[in-house]
Amino acid sequence: MSVPLKDESLFRQQAFINGKWIDADSGRKVPVYDPATGKEVGMMPWMGAAETRRAIEAAERAFSLWRKRTAKERAAVLRRWRDLILLHQDDLAQIMTAEQGKPLAEARGEIVSSAGYIEWFAEEAKRTYGETIPAGNSGQQLLTIRQPIGVVAAITPWNFPIQMIARKCAPALAAGCAVVMKPAPQTPFSALALADLGQRAGLPDGLFNIVTGKAGEIGDEMTSNHIVRKLSFTGSTVVGKVLMEKCALTVKQVSMELGGNAPFIVFDDADLDRAVNHVIASKFRNAGQTCVCANRIMVQKGVYDDFARRLSERVRGLKIGPGTEDGVFLGPLIDDRAIDKVDDLVKDALSKGAKAPVGGAPLKELGAQFYAPTVLTDVTQNMQVFHKEIFGPVAPLYCFESEEEAVSLANATRYGLAAYFFSQDVGRVWRVSEALEYGMVGANSGTLSSEATPFGGIKESGIGREGGKYGIQEYLEIKYINMGFDA
Ligand SMILES: NC(=O)c1ccc[n+]([C@@H]2O[C@H](COP(=O)([O-])OP(=O)(O)OC[C@H]3O[C@@H](n4cnc5c(N)ncnc54)[C@H](O)[C@@H]3O)[C@@H](O)[C@H]2O)c1
Numbered sequence: 001m002s003v004p005l006k007d008e009s010l011f012r013q014q015a016f017i018n019g020k021w022i023d024a025d026s027g028r029k030v031p032v033y034d035p036a037t038g039k040e041v042g043m044m045p046w047m048g049a050a051e052t053r054r055a056i057e058a059a060e061r062a063f064s065l066w067r068k069r070t071a072k073e074r075a076a077v078l079r080r081w082r083d084l085i086l087l088h089q090d091d092l093a094q095i096m097t098a099e100q101g102k103p104l105a106e107a108r109g110e111i112v113s114s115a116g117y118i119e120w121f122a123e124e125a126k127r128t129y130g131e132t133i134p135a136g137n138s139g140q141q142l143l144t145i146r147q148p149i150g151v152v153a154a155i156t157p158w159n160f161p162i163q164m165i166a167r168k169c170a171p172a173l174a175a176g177c178a179v180v181m182k183p184a185p186q187t188p189f190s191a192l193a194l195a196d197l198g199q200r201a202g203l204p205d206g207l208f209n210i211v212t213g214k215a216g217e218i219g220d221e222m223t224s225n226h227i228v229r230k231l232s233f234t235g236s237t238v239v240g241k242v243l244m245e246k247c248a249l250t251v252k253q254v255s256m257e258l259g260g261n262a263p264f265i266v267f268d269d270a271d272l273d274r275a276v277n278h279v280i281a282s283k284f285r286n287a288g289q290t291c292v293c294a295n296r297i298m299v300q301k302g303v304y305d306d307f308a309r310r311l312s313e314r315v316r317g318l319k320i321g322p323g324t325e326d327g328v329f330l331g332p333l334i335d336d337r338a339i340d341k342v343d344d345l346v347k348d349a350l351s352k353g354a355k356a357p358v359g360g361a362p363l364k365e366l367g368a369q370f371y372a373p374t375v376l377t378d379v380t381q382n383m384q385v386f387h388k389e390i391f392g393p394v395a396p397l398y399c400f401e402s403e404e405e406a407v408s409l410a411n412a413t414r415y416g417l418a419a420y421f422f423s424q425d426v427g428r429v430w431r432v433s434e435a436l437e438y439g440m441v442g443a444n445s446g447t448l449s450s451e452a453t454p455f456g457g458i459k460e461s462g463i464g465r466e467g468g469k470y471g472i473q474e475y476l477e478i479k480y481i482n483m484g485f486d487a
């Protein structure tokens with residue numbers, strides 16, 4: 001095994017179904033590679049429909065018992081899970097960096113954030129209140145109660161290998177549901193280590209299952225099996241649409257956390273140093289591979305050159321390298337397909353008149369999957385980079401003149417996940433916050449994510465919210481009870 005761990009038993013190369021660590025029925029395994037070195041990290045079972053079906057049936061059995069546990073009992077198990085995750089933070093970070101590439105410091109941050117979601121929903125379990133409704137007739141008592149939706153299928157992406165699981169599975173389990181989840185094929189070992197710690201914490205057999213392998217086959221079983229009552233997906237919009245369509249046949253509820261195309265607007269009255277700091281935080285976190293990264297940076301004409309100079313100076317100083325190296329700010333991109341996609345967008349922009357004062361090409365001397373942190377200036381709407389989710393360390397700068405133009409430019413996309421703007425004019429802060437068509441808006445802030453707040457998008461960025469007081473509602477049904485009696 002190539003990952004240096006204190007507790008080597010955390011590195012699991014088998015899937016987890018009904019409390020058992022198992023291989024694929026076929027025995028087939030596929031390699032998972034370290035994006036920084038190209039070396040094999042480990043082997044992942046290549047499963048399909050049959051194993052998924054067994055996991056769903058195990059989840060159904062576990063659900064029938066777990067739903068009867070009190071909220072307090074469920075919360076206690078989740079809190080133990082959260083404690084074990086923090087206790088094993090360093091090992092989980094090593095596994096995550098080995099398979100995803102992010103710097104160890106970022107990996108540790110993701111693990112702390114993930115533990116925060118589990119802690120938050122352990123508490124929310126005890127607040128799934130119902131209500132009584134004043135009856136119109138005597139001899140009636142009208143009330144509602146909240147009940148767990150049932151067996152939940154979850155599918156997660158590679159960019160936050162643990163946090164995306166915690167943000168779905170913690171509220172689902174807290175609500176009393178059971179879960180069958182499929183991690184991304186690029187990052188299975190973080191998910192399997194999480195399941196190992198969940199087993200140690202006392203999650204009953206069959207309650208939390210991890211199936212790895214053929215995405216299409218696993219997804220087809222998840223979306224067609226009538227036992228599954230909910231699909232919670234985080235990933236690209238194109239895949240989300242396919243899954244939504246498949247879920248319609250059995251009328252499954254869905255939560256969709258999809259793609260983004262975040263505008264980052266800098267008005268001429270902004271605190272430019274603050275704005276630059278927040279562009280760095282938003283744009284270059286996870287090497288630009290997050291759904292809420294600043295994707296289109298729009299700067300008002302009066303401060304455009306000054307902002308471009310300040311940002312370029314900062315970006316030049318960002319250290320790029322393997323995530324295990326001290327002081328590294330950016331790691332590699334997830335695979336060579338990602339490198340090609342980012343490079344094609346940069347080349348298209350340069351060919352249409354954009355300039356690259358910093359970066360602008362892959363860093364082959366570091367390895368196959370490193371892309372130079374890049375600033376593009378003189379970018380316009382006729383370039384592909386305006387319309388596509390870059391998912392890489394490229395900061396394209398657009399110039400605008402008026403507030404109306406900035407808002408119109410920002411809203412000119414089918415995505416609606418995150419948006420940011422910087423201004424010290426209070427009236428403008430309210431006007432622009434209301435005018436931006438996004439699920440989440442950062443006003444003088446480039447960071448959004450927290451377990452206490454509703455994370456999610458509108459338009460083609462998704463359905464539903466994860467986190468906050470809304471996150472557990474995604475896994476609960478409302479039952480209305482009309483109770484008649486002799487008045
Ligand atoms: N809104 C959010 O909270 C959020 C968070 C993280 C990532 N994302 C989005 O995810 C994308 C990047 O992640 P990605 O490349 O893993 O996305 P992706 O859509 O390619 O894959 C996401 C997951 O879906 C699985 N999958 C793919 N096709 C499938 C199918 N036909 N049936 C079942 N499962 C299938 C993949 O194996 C993976 O586990 C970006 O668009 C990013 O914006 C959104």
Ligand SMILES: O=C[C@H](O)CS(=O)(=O)O
Nearest residue numbers: 159160289290291292449
């Ligand atoms: O990539 C999407 C993640 O949800 C980003 S965040 O860590 O929640 O901000």
